[in-house]
Amino acid sequence: MADTGKRLLIKRYASRRLYNTETSDYVTLEDIAGFIRDGREVQIVDLKSGDDLTRQYLLQIIAEHESRGESVLPVDVLNDLVRSYMTGKVSVVPEFLQQSFAMLRDGQAKVMENMTSLNPIAKMPGFDAMQAQQEAFMKAMTGSWPGKTSSGLEPSEPESNEDLAAIKRQLAELQDKLSKLK
Structure with missing residues (x-):
């Protein structure tokens, strides 16, 4: 059984396939979403460049759930997120969301x-x-x-x-x- 306290490293190959370094097998976005639901911290890195792609893949997981009709975030929240990125100013939205989710977990x-x-x-x-x-x-x-x-x-x-x-x-x-x- 995998250690759920340790960050799970997923490597993306040039073929765009995702490789679980813990179990030595290929995984899908749905597998990664399952790891996260189970409480695992996941980090996805590009094998060749070493770039951290975690944020990009997490957003892709959310987008796929949205496209299947599984509403993850209300439209108003999505609009606010887009606005916060498009203003060109430093946004407090990411920090606010992080603190809100932390308070929800603590509660x-x-x-x-x-x-x-x-x-x-x-x-x-x-x-x-x-x-x-x-x-x-x-x-x-x-x-x-x-x-x-x-x-x-x-x-x-x-x-x-x-x-x-x-x-x-x-x-x-x-x-x-x-x-x-x-």
Whole structure:
């Protein structure tokens, strides 16, 4: 298994093929997107010149998702990005976006942290189901960005259909119990 804490080096050959130096095989843009979703830092370099092409390929991944109808960024945000690059002035937009995403990741970790057993509400019947639902919601909202779960561990594999069904069943039970309390 690959070390997820270390930056993954991808080399681009003259043929434009992308080579994973960790597993010694060729990869696609979709593979690279998967590595990133799994929490890996990726660096893509041109084998001949040594130029860092990471930014170019990450933008290409986003563009491909957009062209398939998977809206990544709202049109207003895309317009603002284009404007920030076209003004010729130094833009604060990249720094702002970086800080915003960092705050979102930190916020996700704090929400999960606050849902620990130290919280008196955790003793309420059905709390486990509510906590599992919150974790699934945060994972869905952030696209499985790396971050800590309530157990303090990195998120593992995506939720299976059985897990999702169990969460829904537990949520229904919790809602039923809450309605009986009223």
